[in-house]
Amino acid sequence: MSTAELTPEQSVAWQAAQRLWGVRMHPPAVLPDAGRPSFSWFGFPPAITFDPALLAREGGAGHLVSVFAHELGHHVLAPSTRLDGLKIDYQMARTIAASDPGHVLDVREEAAHLANLWEDLVINERVVRAQRAAAPSAEPDLIALWRALSAPVLAQGPQGAEADPAWWVYLRAYERLWRLPAGTLCDPHEPHLFREAARRAAAEAEGQIAAAGAKVGNLDQEGARADLAQQLFAEADAVLLADTVRRFGADPVAGAAPCGMILxxxxxxxxxxxxxxxxxxxxxxxxxTGQPGQGAPAEGAGNVACAADPGAAPTAGELARVLADARLRERLIHPVDALAGEQADSATDGPDDGTGATAATRSSGQSFGIAETLELFAGADPDAVMAAWYEAEARPWVSPLQRRGEASAAPELPGPLELWETGEDLSDIDWPATLAGGTVVVPGVTTVRRTFLADEPSRAEVPVALDLYIDSSGSMMSPQQGSPAVLAGMILALSVLRGGGRVRTTSFSSAGQVAGTADFSRERVEIVKGLTTYFGGGTTFPLDLLAQRYLASRPRRGEERHLVVLTDTGYVSLLGHGQEQFAEVAARVRAHVADATMVIDGRVSDEERTDAAAVGYELIEVAGMEGAPAVCARLAAKIAGRSTR
Incomplete structure (x- = not known):
């Protein structure tokens, strides 16, 4: 579809919008009758498009400056960059997961919808503030535009409010932000009927499921009970939403979470x-859902938020940068609970215990796991998504892992000057120091030499070579479910890479099911791909491959290798159980590595520990995801300590 050029009137409006933000950008594309649900939209790389025909039909033709200023705000303020846009989407997806235990919403679709609503709030508040500053006696043009856009819903009265209560909260928040009388943009009465109807709907759903007794209805029953627990007070939430814009207008990524928890x-x-x-x-x-005698109201009438072009799927580098943001891992707390916590702290004059017990139904500490992240970024490379997620989980536990090499003699330190006497080596004379005392040189009288002091020998920091094997049999948790073993391996691998070392990762399951990096490497994506490859078969450690790597070839001279195996009770195959022809491999390889450690997901008996120790392998237990970071942090410290010479 071809685009048109800006008309002179549109060019003037575009220049005015740029002046409002103090920026310069290439002109927007004009796309009449584009068939999009919105009359304007933005995308990255920075681009703005608008549909003048739809804008005219919506009653906004005379407000081009505000339309352009709003779209520019997406590039200046919220999200401002593609990366921040992805972060805001992620924040909204987290709030949906916390608010939707029954999984009735499409996370990707609704996260994008909430993200755009939040970004519009932040931008529109800034635009109105700028327009009021420029013309204090006149109504800001953006408010006039929103009067026109909200008129169809406003005309429906209470029925319009009941049709889309989230939109009513949204418009009421604008009225409070812009100090407008109630009823300017939405019906002046909050949708009380909605709250009662929600309780009836939830009770009906629970009754139907209980009567059917179907196992498949468990999730729906959980969602129905969650709905019964919801306390949705539209006017109060509009106040909270407006306050969230004031508090987080300069940090849209952080503010997305409380906004999502409200809506x-x-x-x-x-x-x-x-x-x-x-x-x-x-x-x-x-x-x-309405008053007696009323039919169902129209769905979502009047929801006229602008749109964002989704663009290409995020790359591995973008995902790593997005999920590395600490704001995306903060505990989700509804603003009303945050306020209650602040008041409780003030009353008790004590620290917050972090329990959120004041209103547990409106807050959540639920994490947004790897499965949910894969669903949100369904268009991206799954390996890249898993790499970014596990790296973000591991990062707080990562520290540079190096070993200390042989001591080397340090260079001598310059010491004081002393007299050079006749008969000593002429090359010892410090001529600059001698001539500094005068131009007349008398050997043995004015000649001096520099002395040197011995220093402590220094030890070179030598990077670690980590040979990492991970069990991906059916008894191990899949990487797509949040695997403790993968997290443990990620902590070790990142620690080695940050210390300048190299890593080789090998995933194994049944005989012949082996994948990973062929040699030690610093290529992070390949290393992580080896960690997250999952076969789901039986458990047969590749002793033939281990023998080939250590017994059939010599390691690099001066390189000290550390062997780590992440597994569960299938570790016995490493010791030769079930493959007796390779029974001696583990013991022989042990002589070629500095450390040999098996991190076991489960309990290990004293007898099993003794059997492993007999061939030089240490067993370390890890009880699920919660224990993996601490165990691997200790293992990293042990490797570094063992390498001290």
Whole structure:
């Protein structure tokens, strides 16, 4: 579809919008009758497109400056960059996961929707503030635009509010931000009926599931009970949403989480109500969400937020930078609970215990796991997503891992000057120091030489070569479910890489199921791919490969290798159980490595520990994801200490 050039009027509006932000950008593309749900949208690399025909039909043709200023705000403020856009999407996905235990929402779709609503809030507040500063006596043009855009929903009265309560909260937040009288952009009465209807819908869903007694309904029952626990007070949430914009207007990534915690529950209950109405319609029953005699209101009427072009799927580098942001790992707390916690701290004059017990139903410490992250970034390379996620999980435990090499003599330190006497070696004379005392040189009287002092010998820091094997049999947790073994391996691998060392990763399962890096490497993506390769078969350690690597060839001269195996009870195959022809390999290889350690996901008996120790292998237990970081941090320290000469 071809684009048109800006008209003179549009060019003037574009220049005015740039002046409002103090930026310069190439002109927007004009795409009449584009068939998009919004009349303007943005994308990265920085680009803005608008549909003048749809804008005119929506009643916004006379507000081009505000339309352009809003879209410029996406490139200046929220999200401002593609990376921050991905971070805001991730924040919103976390809040949906925390608010939707029944999984009724499409996470990718709704996360993008919430992200755009939040970004629009932040931008529009800044634009109105700038327009008021430029013309204090006039109504800001952006407010006039929103009057026109919200008129269709406002005309529906209470029915419009009931149709989309999240949109009512959103518009009411604008009224509070811009100090507008109630009823300017949305019905002046909050949607009380929605709250009652939500309880009825949840109770009905729970009753139906309980009557059916179907196992498949467990998740729906959990979601119904969650809906019953929801306390959605639209006016109070609008106040909180406006306050969130004021507090986080300069940090949209951090503010996305509290915004999502406010709005996501409305999306969940709205979806359940919509499903209830659909079931009632199929059964020939009247709608049950409005007043007696009313039918079901229109769905989501008036939701006219602008849109963002999704662009290409994130790359491995982008994913690593996005998930490395610590703001994406902070505990999710609903703003009302954050406020209650601050008040409790003030009343008790003590520290917050972090439990969030004041209103547990509206806060969540639920993590956004690897499975959810893979779902959110479904278009990206799964290996890149897993690498970024595990690296972010491991990062707090990573520290440079090096070994201390042989001591080497340090160079002598310059000492004081002393008299050079006749008969001594002429090359010892320090001529600059001698001539500094005068131009007349008298041997043995004015000649001096430099003395030198011995220094302590220094030890060179030598990078570690880590040979890492990970069990990917069916008894081990899949990397896509949050594997403790993969996290443990990531901590060790990143510690070695940060210390300048090299890593070789090998994933193994049944005989012949082996993958990973052929040699030691510093290529992070390849190393992580070896860690996250999952076969799900039996357990046969590749002793033939181990023998080939250590017994059939010599390691690099001066290189000290450290062998680590991440496994569960299948570790016995490493000692030759089930492959007796290689029974001596583990013991023979032990002589070629500085350390040999097996990190076991599970319990190890004293007898098993003794058997492993007999061939020189240490066993370390790790009980699930929670124990992996501490165990591997201690293992890294042990490797470094063992290498001290």
């Amino acid at each position: 996501a529950p409305y999306l969940v209950v709205s979806r359940r109500l919509r499903e209830q109405r659909q079931r009632a319609a199929l059964a020939g029953q009247p709608g049950q």
